Amino acid sequence: MESITKNAISIEKVQSSKIALVDFDNLAFGSVFSDHMLVCDYRNGAWENPKIVPYGPISLAPAAKIFHYGQSIFEGMKAYKDDTDSIFLFRPKDNHKRFNISASRMSMPELPEEYFMEGLKTLLELDKAWIPQSEGSAMYIRPFMFASGEGFHASPADAYKFMICLAPSGPYFAGKVKVLIEEKYSRSANGGVGYAKTGGNYAGQFHPTQLAKSKGYHQVIWTDDHKHENIEEAGAMNIFVRIGDTLITGPTSDRILDGITRKSVLEVAESEGIKTEVRTITVTEVVAAAKDGSLKEMFGAGTAAVISPIAGFGYRDTDYELQEVENSYAALFKKRITDIQYNRAKDPFGWRVEV
Amino acid sequence: MESITKNAISIEKVQSSKIALVDFDNLAFGSVFSDHMLVCDYRNGAWENPKIVPYGPISLAPAAKIFHYGQSIFEGMKAYKDDTDSIFLFRPKDNHKRFNISASRMSMPELPEEYFMEGLKTLLELDKAWIPQSEGSAMYIRPFMFASGEGFHASPADAYKFMICLAPSGPYFAGKVKVLIEEKYSRSANGGVGYAKTGGNYAGQFHPTQLAKSKGYHQVIWTDDHKHENIEEAGAMNIFVRIGDTLITGPTSDRILDGITRKSVLEVAESEGIKTEVRTITVTEVVAAAKDGSLKEMFGAGTAAVISPIAGFGYRDTDYELQEVENSYAALFKKRITDIQYNRAKDPFGWRVEV
Ligand SMILES: Cc1ncc(COP(=O)(O)O)c(C=O)c1O
Ligand SMILES: Cc1ncc(COP(=O)(O)O)c(C=O)c1O
Numbered sequence: 001m002e003s004i005t006k007n008a009i010s011i012e013k014v015q016s017s018k019i020a021l022v023d024f025d026n027l028a029f030g031s032v033f034s035d036h037m038l039v040c041d042y043r044n045g046a047w048e049n050p051k052i053v054p055y056g057p058i059s060l061a062p063a064a065k066i067f068h069y070g071q072s073i074f075e076g077m078k079a080y081k082d083d084t085d086s087i088f089l090f091r092p093k094d095n096h097k098r099f100n101i102s103a104s105r106m107s108m109p110e111l112p113e114e115y116f117m118e119g120l121k122t123l124l125e126l127d128k129a130w131i132p133q134s135e136g137s138a139m140y141i142r143p144f145m146f147a148s149g150e151g152f153h154a155s156p157a158d159a160y161k162f163m164i165c166l167a168p169s170g171p172y173f174a175g176k177v178k179v180l181i182e183e184k185y186s187r188s189a190n191g192g193v194g195y196a197k198t199g200g201n202y203a204g205q206f207h208p209t210q211l212a213k214s215k216g217y218h219q220v221i222w223t224d225d226h227k228h229e230n231i232e233e234a235g236a237m238n239i240f241v242r243i244g245d246t247l248i249t250g251p252t253s254d255r256i257l258d259g260i261t262r263k264s265v266l267e268v269a270e271s272e273g274i275k276t277e278v279r280t281i282t283v284t285e286v287v288a289a290a291k292d293g294s295l296k297e298m299f300g301a302g303t304a305a306v307i308s309p310i311a312g313f314g315y316r317d318t319d320y321e322l323q324e325v326e327n328s329y330a331a332l333f334k335k336r337i338t339d340i341q342y343n344r345a346k347d348p349f350g351w352r353v354e355v
Numbered sequence: 356m357e358s359i360t361k362n363a364i365s366i367e368k369v370q371s372s373k374i375a376l377v378d379f380d381n382l383a384f385g386s387v388f389s390d391h392m393l394v395c396d397y398r399n400g401a402w403e404n405p406k407i408v409p410y411g412p413i414s415l416a417p418a419a420k421i422f423h424y425g426q427s428i429f430e431g432m433k434a435y436k437d438d439t440d441s442i443f444l445f446r447p448k449d450n451h452k453r454f455n456i457s458a459s460r461m462s463m464p465e466l467p468e469e470y471f472m473e474g475l476k477t478l479l480e481l482d483k484a485w486i487p488q489s490e491g492s493a494m495y496i497r498p499f500m501f502a503s504g505e506g507f508h509a510s511p512a513d514a515y516k517f518m519i520c521l522a523p524s525g526p527y528f529a530g531k532v533k534v535l536i537e538e539k540y541s542r543s544a545n546g547g548v549g550y551a552k553t554g555g556n557y558a559g560q561f562h563p564t565q566l567a568k569s570k571g572y573h574q575v576i577w578t579d580d581h582k583h584e585n586i587e588e589a590g591a592m593n594i595f596v597r598i599g600d601t602l603i604t605g606p607t608s609d610r611i612l613d614g615i616t617r618k619s620v621l622e623v624a625e626s627e628g629i630k631t632e633v634r635t636i637t638v639t640e641v642v643a644a645a646k647d648g649s650l651k652e653m654f655g656a657g658t659a660a661v662i663s664p665i666a667g668f669g670y671r672d673t674d675y676e677l678q679e680v681e682n683s684y685a686a687l688f689k690k691r692i693t694d695i696q697y698n699r700a701k702d703p704f705g706w707r708v709e710v
Contacts, residue, residue, distance in 0.1 A: 030418075030507025032666050037417055057411040062392055063385075064519050067501050070425050070554025071561070076507075107561035142507055146422050147558075151521055152385025152431075152497055152592050156561045165417050167507055182546075189544035189580035191537075193559045199425025200555015203502075204548045206426070206511045225544035226581050304509075315558035 010120050014054040015188070017129075024132050025168035029094060029304065034127040035168040038119045042109050042160040050119050052126060055165065064151040065157040071147035072199040073102040073286075076236075076303045079124050079139040079166075079355065081131040084344035087124055087130055089353040090303075092117065094260050099143060101258075102196040108154040110144060113161070116143065116257070121355050122148060123164055129240070132168045138341075140169040146199075146254045148277070172304040176311035177218040179234060181283055183316070185227035194255035206235050217314055219300070223283060224255070227229055231281040237300030238262035238310060239281075244296065247276045248290050261337070262302040267349060270335045274329065285313065290320040298322060301329040307334040358605065364393070364477050372484075379487050382525035384659065385495055389482040389521040393474045396503070397464050397515040402549040405474050407481060410520065418505040420512040427554040428457040428504035431591075431658045434479050434494040434521075434710040435710065436486040437698035442710040445658075445696050447472065449615050451606060454498060455611075456517060457551040462511040463500060470517070471498065476710050478519055488522045493696075495524040495659070527659040531666035532573040534653075536638055537563055538671070542610070549610035549657055560590060571671055574655070578638060579610070579628035592655030592663060593617035594636075597684050598644045599651065604630045614690070615654040622704055623691050629684065645675040653677060654685040661691040 015036045033055050040050040056116075065071055075095045082151055096116040103110050120141065123132070131139040132353055133247045143164045149157030185208035187196025187201065194201060205220065212220045221239065224230045233239055238259040240249045247269050252258045269276045289295035298310040312321040324340045339345035340352055369385045392497065395405040420426055435443045451471040452546040459464050479486070484509075486494040486566045498519045504512030540563035541558065542607065543549025565574045566645050572634055576594065579585045587605055588594055593614040596603045602624050607613045624631045644650035649662060664685045667676040694700035695707055 028508075031505070033418060035524065057416055059415040061412055061496075063388060063517055063522075066554075067427060067499055067518075067556060068419065068557070069561075070427060070430055070556070070558035072425060072554075073420060074423055077393070095670075105562055106558050107565055117649065128428070141508060142418075142423070144422055150386070152495060152524075153383075154560070156558050156565070163417055163422075167418075167509075172508075184546055186544045186546035189541045189547060190546060191408035191539055191583075192547075192579055193555070198555065198558065199421075199427075200422060200548070200553065202423070202426070202509050203425035203427070203461050203553065203555065204426075205509070207460055210462055210511070225546055228546075245385065344437050 006131055006311040009050045009052060009118060010053045010124065011122070012054065019129055022168065024168065025134065025347070027132060027137055027168055029169045029172045030167045032168055034130040036123060037125050037171055038123050038164040040119070041114060042162065047112065047115060048110070050115060051210060052123055058161070061149055061150045063152060065147035065149055065151065068152065069147065069154060070155055070198070070200045071106050071108055072107060072144065073106055074097065074142060074144035074197055074199070075099050077141040077143070078303060078341070079141055080342045081132055086343065087128060087131060088341065088343055089120065089355060091260050092120060092353055094343070095143070097102060098197065098258065102198055103145065105193055105196040106198050108160055110266040111145065112164055119164055123166065128164055130168050136168060136171045136239065140167045142167065154320050158235065172338050173218065173308050176309045177300070178216065179221045179310050179313045180215065180217040180220045181231070181315040182212070182220045182222055183228040187222040189225055189255070195252070195257055197257060209235065215314070219312065223246065229282055231283060232284060234300040236317045237302035237305060240265065240299050240301060241281055241286060241295070242297035243285070244294050245275060247274050247329060248281050249278055250281050251278050257293045259302055261303055261306065264337055264351065265301050265333050268333055271348070272332065287315055287320070295322065296325050297329055306338060364405045364407060364473060366477070366565070367409065367579045374484055377523065379523065380489065382487060382492055382523055384524045384527045385522045387523055389485040389523065390481065391478060391481055393472060393478050393519040394601065395474070395517040397517065400425065402464070402467065402470060405470060407478055413516070416505045418507060420502035420504055421507065423507065424509055426461050426463055426512055426553045427499065427534060428454065428461055428463060429499035429552055429554070430454050432496040432498070433658060433696070434486055434496055434621055435697045436488050441698065442486060443485060443696065443698055444708045446615050446619070446706045447475060447534060447708055448499070453613065457553055458500065460548055460551040461553050463502070463515055464516055466500065474519055478521065479710050482521055485521060485523050490525045493524060495522045497522065498514050500550065523562050526670055528573065528694070531664050532655070533571065533670045534574045534576045535567040535570065535572040536576045536586070536667050536670040537578060537667055538569070538583040542577040544610070545579055550607070552610055552612060557591065564590065570669070576668065584637055584639065585642060586638060588653040592657035592660060595620065595654050595656060596636055597652035599638070599649050600630060602684060603636050604633055605636050605706060606633050614657055616658055616661065619692055619706065620656050620688050621660055623688055626703070627687065642670055642692060643677070650677065652683060652685055661693060
């Protein structure tokens with residue numbers, strides 16, 4: 001069954017909403033969940049009908065492979081509400097495509113587009129009142145899939161669960177971040193799973209990130225695992241560097257997530273006539289540029305934090321600070337992208353999708 | 356609370372055992388589970404008292420971090436029963452040590468040794484009747500821990516669950532295996548998590564292994580992610596190569612699991628006066644040795660498969676077969692190690708631990 005209609009999604013509503021308990025003016029990131037969630041099981045080689053049910057615990061066998069062999073993938077998206085209470089998504093089909101790219105790398109079944117898109121829309125309409133409207137807030141959307149099939153044999157599971165949960169969220173970072181260029185640990189291998197949005201890629205970052213935090217940094221900048229010479233990603237964000245007036249970001253590869261914010265930034269830059277280069281960025285050139293003053297900006301780009309300006313970086317026991325710039329690219333990209341997301345501006349790119 | 360006694364483990368027994376339903380003469384690997392399991396929660400910075408309860412589903416919030424960020428670790432052990440119904444473990448404290456090494460790499464709390472050892476012993480005594488006695492069978496033991504704490508923020512969870520499940524199991528492989536030397540995909544990065552027994556390391560292997568299977572191989576031989584020139588691991592086993600009469604295995608590193616079977620093989624080899632080398636093994640030398648006839652044996656070593664002889668390997672579209680040898684090291688190690696495990700021989704190394 002490769003196509004579904006909204007009618008095929010069964011809906012069981014909560015008896016009473018929890019929404020009154022939520023302080024929408026002080027939302028943290030991803031820690032409050034809306035009334036409903038979507039659940040869809042894959043069994044015997046096929047996806048069953050999706051169900052929307054009250055948000056609540058799920059029950060799994062202790063031998064479910066999610067607990068043992070890490071078959072899990074996810075996406076991170078946002079829904080935005082404008083002044084007229086219309087709901088918008090940002091490039092949602094790109095999230096669906098990437099979800100399936102992740103699925104196939106992790107030997108998990110692909111999810112038909114309709115399940116993803118209709119599931120999202122139906123759930124968002126139902127929990128529309130939960131979409132925050134204050135500046136910097138949005139409905140964070142977490143589609144995810146994991147192995148529910150059982151057994152201790154190290155091989156793909158025979159059953160999976162696809163789910164969508166909604167978390168009205170405030171900003172991911174509270175301001176500019178200080179980063180540490182990592183030279184010991186790495187995030188991903190050539191030929192590995194770095195380009196997939198799979199759980200293990202994140203757990204592996206926690207320890208190095210905690211170490212960086214204990215030294216006063218917020219985030220790690222990942223470099224290649226061979227010589228730690230190429231700048232690859234910033235935690236769960238792609239990374240951009242501005243040297244002079246040129247905007248540079250690394251090429252995507254099997255080590256790097258093909259970020260939707262990253263490619264949107266590149267398109268906005270082009271439309272603004274900003275010179276961009278997609279090529280390997282070396283630590284050496286960034287340090288040299290920091291020293292000679294040509295390093296104007298660095299920022300991370302990702303759905304959760306949108307554009308996250310970097311205030312400075314640490315490298316080999318030296319800290320390099322970035323000065324404030326007047327015509328900040330980071331500020332420009334953030335404004336242009338969020339204006340499209342919140343339906344405050346025209347969308348010449350065709351990115352916005354009304355629910 | 357860093358120490359517990361057996362009395363601190365609460366026990367809720369099943370009302371009626373499922374053991375009569377199990378065909379102990381035809382056990383698969385890791386697909387039947389004993390009557391009970393151990394569960395121990397970590398909350399507010401401390402481990403609570405372990406509980407033994409009937410094996411059955413566990414309930415988790417959809418936002419539990421295990422589903423999103425891959426914080427999961429495990430161990431693989433076996434319990435053996437001899438003719439007098441005594442129960443034995445093999446080097447169990449080494450599993451506990453490695454469990455904590457994995458935990459700290461994945462930013463998870465360490466588990467005190469007593470929780471691990473007393474938990475194992477209490478559970479095994481309770482489900483003693485489930486330990487299979489037929490040749491090649493054993494009780495496979497799966498201690499594991501995962502993030503039960505909630506939230507979509509990509510950071511370590513604040514709550515964890517440690518569990519032990521028991522699976523009476525037959526052999527992992529049904530005979531000699533054909534392997535493929537992998538040159539595109541890799542298992543782990545320098546500075547990554549390869550040395551930790553964490554779920555993501557296994558999920559990442561499934562796709563390449565499925566591709567190898569579709570070409571008629573059983574298993575992938577992992578090489579370094581940079582040049583694919585060094586032979587590192589064989590799926591969930593460490594790898595040994597015998598060239599002439601010298602036994603060679605790669606050194607452990609942050610990419611390679613420090614296998615308990617591997618180090619036991621090295622100790623047995625030494626006690627047998629076999630010349631061993633722990634050093635980088637290159638694909639080039641193995642292929643050359645296969646061509647000139649000096650490649651006598653290759654085998655994997657790991658708890659699940661014990662010693663798994665390799666019948667041949669594929670490399671760059673050529674298949675290399677290994678001839679049967681008379682004085683097989685693989686057969687010798689398998690006999691010496693399993694004789695100790697099943698209490699059929701003296702244990703000069705002090706590896707066997709009676710429960
Ligand atoms: C590792 C990693 N890099 C980059 C990104 C940015 O991708 P996107 O812009 O699609 O959110 C993410 C996800 O947010 C990520 O997890
Ligand atoms: C990746 C990997 N290598 C090697 C081994 C062998 O380790 P051990 O002999 O301790 O079982 C295992 C686990 O069985 C493993 O998962």
